[in-house]
Structures are given as C-alpha cells and as structure tokens.
Amino acid sequence: MAAAPSPDAAYDFDLFVIGGGSGGLAAAKQAADLGAKVAVADFVKPSPAGTTWGLGGTCVNVGCIPKKLMHISSLYRETQGDAHGMGWETKASHSWSAMVTQVDNYIKSLNWGAKTELRSKTVKYYNAFATFTGPNTLALENSKGSVEQVSAKNILIACGGRPTYGDVPGVKECCISSDDIFWQKKAPGKTLVVGASYIALECAGFISALGFDVTVMVRSILLRGFDQDISNMIGTYMEKHGVNFAREMVPSKFEKTDDGKVKVFVKDAEYGIFDTVLMAIGRTGCAGQLNLEAAGLPYNAKSGKIDVNDGDQTSVPHIFAIGDVIEGKPELTPVAIQAGKLLCRRLFGGATKKMDYTDVATTVFTPLEYGCVGYSEEEAKQSLGKDRVKVYHASAQPLEWNLNSERKEDMGYMKLIVDKDEKEKVKGIHVLGPNAGEIIQGLAVAIRCGVTKEHFDDCVGIHPTFAESYTTMTEEKTEGSALPTKGGGHSWKPNESCA
Amino acid sequence: MAFARARHVAQAFRSICHVASAEELKRLSPPQAAPVLVFFTAAWCQPCRSVLPHLEDISDRFEGPHLKLAQVDVSDSPEAAREFRVEAVPYFLVLRDGHVVERLAGDGPKELAEVAERHAAAFEKLQEESR
Numbered sequence A: 001m002a003a004a005p006s007p008d009a010a011y012d013f014d015l016f017v018i019g020g021g022s023g024g025l026a027a028a029k030q031a032a033d034l035g036a037k038v039a040v041a042d043f044v045k046p047s048p049a050g051t052t053w054g055l056g057g058t059c060v061n062v063g064c065i066p067k068k069l070m071h072i073s074s075l076y077r078e079t080q081g082d083a084h085g086m087g088w089e090t091k092a093s094h095s096w097s098a099m100v101t102q103v104d105n106y107i108k109s110l111n112w113g114a115k116t117e118l119r120s121k122t123v124k125y126y127n128a129f130a131t132f133t134g135p136n137t138l139a140l141e142n143s144k145g146s147v148e149q150v151s152a153k154n155i156l157i158a159c160g161g162r163p164t165y166g167d168v169p170g171v172k173e174c175c176i177s178s179d180d181i182f183w184q185k186k187a188p189g190k191t192l193v194v195g196a197s198y199i200a201l202e203c204a205g206f207i208s209a210l211g212f213d214v215t216v217m218v219r220s221i222l223l224r225g226f227d228q229d230i231s232n233m234i235g236t237y238m239e240k241h242g243v244n245f246a247r248e249m250v251p252s253k254f255e256k257t258d259d260g261k262v263k264v265f266v267k268d269a270e271y272g273i274f275d276t277v278l279m280a281i282g283r284t285g286c287a288g289q290l291n292l293e294a295a296g297l298p299y300n301a302k303s304g305k306i307d308v309n310d311g312d313q314t315s316v317p318h319i320f321a322i323g324d325v326i327e328g329k330p331e332l333t334p335v336a337i338q339a340g341k342l343l344c345r346r347l348f349g350g351a352t353k354k355m356d357y358t359d360v361a362t363t364v365f366t367p368l369e370y371g372c373v374g375y376s377e378e379e380a381k382q383s384l385g386k387d388r389v390k391v392y393h394a395s396a397q398p399l400e401w402n403l404n405s406e407r408k409e410d411m412g413y414m415k416l417i418v419d420k421d422e423k424e425k426v427k428g429i430h431v432l433g434p435n436a437g438e439i440i441q442g443l444a445v446a447i448r449c450g451v452t453k454e455h456f457d458d459c460v461g462i463h464p465t466f467a468e469s470y471t472t473m474t475e476e477k478t479e480g481s482a483l484p485t486k487g488g489g490h491s492w493k494p495n496e497s498c499a
Numbered sequence B: 001m002a003f004a005r006a007r008h009v010a011q012a013f014r015s016i017c018h019v020a021s022a023e024e025l026k027r028l029s030p031p032q033a034a035p036v037l038v039f040f041t042a043a044w045c046q047p048c049r050s051v052l053p054h055l056e057d058i059s060d061r062f063e064g065p066h067l068k069l070a071q072v073d074v075s076d077s078p079e080a081a082r083e084f085r086v087e088a089v090p091y092f093l094v095l096r097d098g099h100v101v102e103r104l105a106g107d108g109p110k111e112l113a114e115v116a117e118r119h120a121a122a123f124e125k126l127q128e129e130s131r
Helices: A022-033 A057-062 A064-084 A096-120 A198-209 A228-240 A333-348 A377-384 A399-403 A436-448 A453-458 A467-472 B002-010 B022-027 B046-062 B078-083 B109-129
Strands: A013-018 A038-041 A124-126 A128-134 A137-142 A147-157 A161-163 A191-194 A214-218 A244-247 A253-256 A262-266 A269-274 A276-279 A283-285 A319-321 A362-364 A370-374 A389-396 A412-419 A425-432 B036-041 B068-073 B091-096 B099-105
Touching (some): A013 A022, A022 A038, A022 A057, A022 A096, A057 A064, A096 A124, A147 A333, A191 A269, A198 A214, A198 A228, A198 A362, A228 A412, A262 A276, A389 A467, A425 A436, B022 B078, B046 B109
Parallel strands (some): A038 A124, A147 A319, A191 A276, A214 A244
Antiparallel strands (some): A253 A262, A389 A412
16 A cells, blocks of 8 residues: 655646645645655635635634634633632623634644744645645635636545534524624623534533533434433533523524524424524534545545545545544544544555554533543443443542532533443443543543553552542442432432443 | 833834735845844744733834834745744744844743844944935
8 A cells, every 4th residue: 555755747746635624634734745746735614604714624723623612611600619618709790702712723723833834844835725636636725716626646634624513404694603602792691502522522511611601402412422311410510500491402494683693493482592503413424525536436425435444545545534424433623633644654655554443531511521432321321331341439529619609519420431341341431521532631641551540549649639539449330329429419310221 | 201102102103014025024134234134923823912011112222214014914924934933923023135034932021122123223333324
C-alpha cells in the first residue's frame, strides 16, 4: 500500500485531501513532511440558516472549540456560588454577544493559523468544493462558480459530516443547529433543544446556565450508546439546575410566528412558542455530496458514511477515508488526527502501524461532565456476559461544594467495570463530575496498560481531590441496590434496564 | 502636558492609514522617502486591538515628514502578509526604499516607540546632512 514519495508525472498530486478539518489537515501536513506533493480542498456550504466559516473543520469552527469555551463560560455561574461560600462577594452578569464575539475572534485566529501552516508546509490549499469526476480526478468548484480539474494518485476523503435536520415540516425554515448556535450574536432567548445526543445536552446545558429558559425534547432515552446510569444522572442534574425536559415527545411541525419566533407542534397540537429551536438529532456524513459514483465508490446513503478496512482504505484501493465520514468509528477529533497521521506514515513513510480505534476515551461536556473509556456497563455485559462483569462504584463530591448551599447535595459518581475472569482487569472506567475529561485522560493510558482493580487499590490517592475515590472503591454495584450515598443524603436508583 | 493632551484631542480623528496590498505598501516607501512603520493586524486579533492606542500615540508623536505609519489587515490582504512573511499578528516592520530594514513581533509599546523615534531621527539627520 506504500505509494512513491516523489511526484508521479501522470498526476498533479501524490495525495489530494478532501476536507480541511481535524483529520484532513493532520494527514496533509504529515504527508507533506514526508515529501509528498499534497493539496487540500475545503469548502463550507452554508447551513440552512446561512452560517458559514473558515478553514479548520467542525471541531475548530462549530464543534469542540466553541462548545468547550461556552461550556466553561457557563460553569462560572456555579463557581460564583462556590466562591460565595468561601468568602467572596461577587456580582456577575453575562453578555451572550460579547462571549460569541470573543469566541469567534479566537476561532478566526485558528482559521488563519491553519492557512498559514499549510502554506509553510507547502500544502496547496483550495477553498473549493471537491467532487469526483473519475477515480483519480476531481472537480474543484469555488464560491464564484469556476471549476478547476485536478488529478491525484491517492485521494483521502475527510469531509466529515453536518447536522441532520430530519423531515419535520418547517424544520429548515424555522430551526437552527450546532452549525449556527456558536455564531449567533443575538442571544438565544427561550430555547427548545430537540434531541438527546451529547450535542443536544451540552448545548442545552450551557444555554441554560447562561441564563436562558431551556427545554429539551427527548424521543426516548438520553445519550444513546453511553452508560445509561450516568446518562440518567446527567438528566437529573440538569433538571435540578433548571433545564426542562419534555420526555417521549417529538415535534410534528414548526411554524414561524409574525414576530420571528417559532411555534412548535407535537402531535399537531401547539406545544409552545420559542425564540430559538435547536435541532440536535444526529449528524449525517457528507459522502453523498462528493459524486462518489464517478469513482465507483459505494457509500451508505442513510448515514452518509463510507466503509473502510482496518487500513482506512475504501473499496477503491487508492481512495482512503478518515474521521466523521467513516462508518462505525468514534466521531472525535483526536481519532481523525491520529488515523490521518498513521495513514500518511504508511503511504509515504514506509510505516505499518494501523489506527487502533479501541479504548478511545471521550468526555461529554454537560454541566456535570462525564468522562469514560472502555466499555459501558451495558456493553460489558453484552460482550463478556453478565456473569463475568463486576461493577465497583462510588459517589464523591468536590470539597468546595460542601460550602455552596446551592449544590451541597449534588454528587458526582464513578464506576469501574471489571472482568472477573481476568483478575479483575478493568474494562471500563466512568466518571461523572467536574473536570471529568482531565481525570479520564490519565486513566485511558492505564487501560492501555491493562490496569486491574488491584492496581487501583494499591495506588495511593491524592487528597483532597475528587478523583482519589478511584483508589478506595470497595462498594460493588449489584442489581436492585441503591447508589452509594454520601452518608445520609438522597439516593438515585440505578437504571433497572441494566439488570 | 496640557498642550500634549490638546494636541492628542485635535488629532483624535486621525487614524493610521489602511493599506490593502503589497504594491500599495511599497508605493508608500519609494526611494529616499521617509521610513514607514507597518502594523500587520486582523479584525479578530484581540492583542492587536490593545496595541492600537499605543500606535495612535506614536503617530501623534512621530508621524510627519520623517516617519509614516500604515496598517494592513492580514485577513483582507493575505498576499501582502505572505509577501512580507508575516505568520502571526500583531507584527511590525519598518520599510525604507521599499525594503524591510527592521522586524518586530510581540514587542511592547515602549519598544515600538523607541523604534519609531530612532528611524524618524535617523531620517531627519540624513535630510539635514544632505543639505
């Protein structure tokens, strides 16, 4: 599968990358570093509401970066409460438009930095929408409508995905998505978030904490695919802190009112009027927009994604794909970046290491953060069998919450899922609490090293921290038992469907 | 002190001349003309906004027959940024006869004022000597 590093006279480029996001840019820069002649084409088709953005992909522009910044901004509300319990007297107000301006200015600096970096690595950048005209040829259409033809020996599809709108009448005219919320200077006002994905809950979480009336409309369960105990705790926490949940409902119609608001119908009866309706029901890959038929490359029309083998290669040998556009892999920036780098090292550097998509840690940045690596409890029981799985759990609370009257009853939670047949090897780690992402990162490395429950027990905790509870977990989660309490506080019931 | 303040108020509406291309920039610095202190900036750049008042102050104090100031928005004029090898903003350089004679990046207002004063003084001396 190794391609020749020197430019093949028959082609314009050794590698043409479609999509200038996390995966595409990392791959292009890696290939250029190894001497390949590389180009990247990136073009953002405006969202139905008209939002567009610069080079860098979803993460930089309408994903991880603005999301995390706005999430952190929203956490300051509760931190103020903590501070009041520890001697501070503060009075704070928040300006949505100032936050959006500052976040967007930062994103624009990243757009510019991305362009400069491509130039310094001699990667040719086309601000054009690439489509296939043949197995090795692409048409690049820019914003003015002019089309340039290029050829490439290898092509990497890294076009990612976009929010799914679904087909509820009025959805495109009345609703926005995650493509729009981070660029909207006007404050969202009374908001309805449709969906129960992490995108829905993260957005609902920060919009609510920043002072707006938020309702989340959920068809069935929260955070499908994630550990359900913790998903329900996230829902309970959000509800306690002011987010309304409309359960087991789906919108049937949207209409614009005369004063620019959105009237939402459920089962064709009016449900409510909102300033903003944010659709967060999922994302669809962009494979269907590339004219893959011209290259003889099949794709899944429903998901908009492409199937690849363990070398990230499609059914057409010289066409590869990475990132959100590939079927069945975690839709995460670091996954795309790593896969892209490893791929180009294989293509142009003689390397053989393939991308390991297993045990990828992730974090949901809901108001109470949730980090995890490895199996959820449901997944562990399914793949190992109920009898092999043992779950340790603990509730814990950051020290300073005790001094905050608004959250001294709130608890974090953590779970270790172990395999009884392999000396209690840890197969899944879950943490619900502040800075969950930071906590889980180190533990993700431990999982790669084959960490066991005994390692956790032998490890001495750092006191006082939230994470130290991992080193003293003795309570086993059994069917029907209540969750560990903080000595007399309230308790949540574990999700019965785990049994 | 009062005089300096009055002067500043009178010139409050004079802002630093915007330049949109590398060619335009070079036209500001023909042979034997005064040195040009060029400020590379961007609309989205917060540190650039912080340094602008200091540049306006430098303009008040030193801009005239012996020194010119100009600013270029790198997002609006990327080829100008490319040609002058500007990779981060805020960025400053001094042009003489269309060539770059000094480059500064990330420097504080004191250093900028020192550079402006030094080049203006050197040019003024050159003018006097050639008479």
